[in-house]
Amino acid sequence: MNYLAHVLNHLRKDLRLEWRSRDAVNGMLFFSLLVVVVFSLAFDPTGNPTTTRQISGGILWIALLFASVTALNQSWTREVRNSVLDAQRMAPSPPSALFLGKAIANLCFVSLVELVLAPLFVVFYNLHALGNGWLLLLVMPLGTWALVVNGTFFAALSLRSKNRELLLPLLLFPISVPALLAMVNATTGILTAEIDSIQLSLWIKLLGGYDVLFTTVCLLLFGTVLNAE
Amino acid sequence: MAMQTTPSTRRNVLRAAILFWTAATLVVLVIGFREAIFLVPAEATMGNLQRIFYYHVNHATLGLVFPYINCFASLAYLYWRRRDPLKALAADAWAVASAELSVLYVSIGLVTGILWARPAWGVWWAWDARLTTYLLLWLLYVAYMITRQFSSTGQGHTLAAVLSIFAAIDVPITFMSISWWRTQHPAPVLRGDGKLDQVFWPAVLWNFAGWAMWGALVLVFRYALERRRQRADQQAALEAIEASLELTR
Numbered sequence: 001m002n003y004l005a006h007v008l009n010h011l012r013k014d015l016r017l018e019w020r021s022r023d024a025v026n027g028m029l030f031f032s033l034l035v036v037v038v039f040s041l042a043f044d045p046t047g048n049p050t051t052t053r054q055i056s057g058g059i060l061w062i063a064l065l066f067a068s069v070t071a072l073n074q075s076w077t078r079e080v081r082n083s084v085l086d087a088q089r090m091a092p093s094p095p096s097a098l099f100l101g102k103a104i105a106n107l108c109f110v111s112l113v114e115l116v117l118a119p120l121f122v123v124f125y126n127l128h129a130l131g132n133g134w135l136l137l138l139v140m141p142l143g144t145w146a147l148v149v150n151g152t153f154f155a156a157l158s159l160r161s162k163n164r165e166l167l168l169p170l171l172l173f174p175i176s177v178p179a180l181l182a183m184v185n186a187t188t189g190i191l192t193a194e195i196d197s198i199q200l201s202l203w204i205k206l207l208g209g210y211d212v213l214f215t216t217v218c219l220l221l222f223g224t225v226l227n228a229e
Numbered sequence: 230m231a232m233q234t235t236p237s238t239r240r241n242v243l244r245a246a247i248l249f250w251t252a253a254t255l256v257v258l259v260i261g262f263r264e265a266i267f268l269v270p271a272e273a274t275m276g277n278l279q280r281i282f283y284y285h286v287n288h289a290t291l292g293l294v295f296p297y298i299n300c301f302a303s304l305a306y307l308y309w310r311r312r313d314p315l316k317a318l319a320a321d322a323w324a325v326a327s328a329e330l331s332v333l334y335v336s337i338g339l340v341t342g343i344l345w346a347r348p349a350w351g352v353w354w355a356w357d358a359r360l361t362t363y364l365l366l367w368l369l370y371v372a373y374m375i376t377r378q379f380s381s382t383g384q385g386h387t388l389a390a391v392l393s394i395f396a397a398i399d400v401p402i403t404f405m406s407i408s409w410w411r412t413q414h415p416a417p418v419l420r421g422d423g424k425l426d427q428v429f430w431p432a433v434l435w436n437f438a439g440w441a442m443w444g445a446l447v448l449v450f451r452y453a454l455e456r457r458r459q460r461a462d463q464q465a466a467l468e469a470i471e472a473s474l475e476l477t478r
Contacts, residue, residue: 228387
């Protein structure tokens with residue numbers, strides 16, 4: 001069986017598990033909805049549309065970051081039950097296939113949450129993009145992948161530590177800072193149309209470069225983390 | 230007559246070398262202090278405020294060197310982990326020592342930078358690319374230390390080494406960021422636009438040498454301490470095994 005088939009197998013397994021329980025997606029959805037509501041109470045978004053447009057990119061990504069942490073913590077806990085992870089380690093498939101499958105599954109879950117969240121944002125924050133709205137179709141997947149690929153990796157890294165739930169955000173947030181900077185600036189730039197297209201493309205390129213770099217590092221080092229004893 | 234290298238003579242030689250190095254470091258630091266505070270003239274626009282620069286630049290620059298040591302030690306650890314566990318432990322000791330010194334030097338770089346920025350820029354902190362990435366470096370190494378603390382003993386070394394590789398990718402981004410984005414941080418003073426006048430070089434160089442020597446000294450001390458802790462752990466593990474053998478007999 002080749003590598004792609006292994007990845008697809010892992011992906012199918014994770015999607016089926018999620019389809020049967022719907023733990024991660026439901027939790028993330030409600031959590032990010034609450035973040036949006038709490039921020040809208042704190043800032044009064046309908047009163048001041050310009051300010052809202054400037055901060056809503058940041059709020060969206062922070063909501064997604066926090067929400068994805070709750071789901072990512074769960075995604076490996078499933079594998080620990082009944083020693084599934086030990087079985088995975090003994091399986092002949094390459095460890096990075098397991099990682100890639102899970103990361104793609106998590107990308108699907110977070111993207112689903114984004115699809116539900118986007119109309120809510122428009123409704124609650126009275127929002128419409130002043131710049132090229134279709135560029136969001138590029139920024140959102142790139143940004144989500146940046147969060148999810150590192151998040152899945154560090155969730156695996158903190159799996160067997162003493163303070164699992166706490167360690168993941170402590171590692172993920174600093175590592176994600178460059179990506180967060182790029183995605184928030186790109187999103188805000190698209191919503192407000194205030195930054196020029198050269199700068200916008202620089203942020204998107206930075207995000208793309210970050211994705212490529214960290215995906216490579218995660219794939220190379222996942223085997224080491226899985227077999228760390 | 231060939232000299233015999235018994236452990237005790239080796240220890241004496243080491244002790245003498247360390248004492249000499251400590252004394253030399255102190256002398257260089259005193260000369261550097263005298264140059265920076267008393268001898269070098271005040272800078273034209275910033276006046277005496279600029280003297281904090283002799284401490285800020287050196288710590289900030291050296292704070293970018295220790296993460297490289299940490300990264301190389303971590304890579305060496307990952308390489309030797311299965312092949313030669315004893316060498317791997319030594320690499321891990323270097324990694325701990327350099328990570329702690331990274332946190333220390335970057336902290337001093339940040340604090341002196343903040344103290345300088347308030348009178349010079351009018352704000353304590355600016356979220357420009359270079360400052361942000363430098364703060365990020367600090368956050369990453371604090372996260373590294375926390376990972377070591379939270380991880381169970383068996384796998385802590387490996388996980389920390391993996392995290393170190395992630396953190397070390399950040400260092401080049403920090404250094405390149407000044408040319409990627411136009412930022413508020415002064416242009417590199419050793420080359421480029423903000424070129425430093427000949428007069429200031431003695432203060433810069435003596436202080437750089439002094440703080441580099443001091444950093445090396447603390448690094449070696451921390452390494453020796455970590456090795457001692459590792460040996461104590463091995464001894465304890467060995468005694469536990471022996472005790473269990475006594476019980477089964």
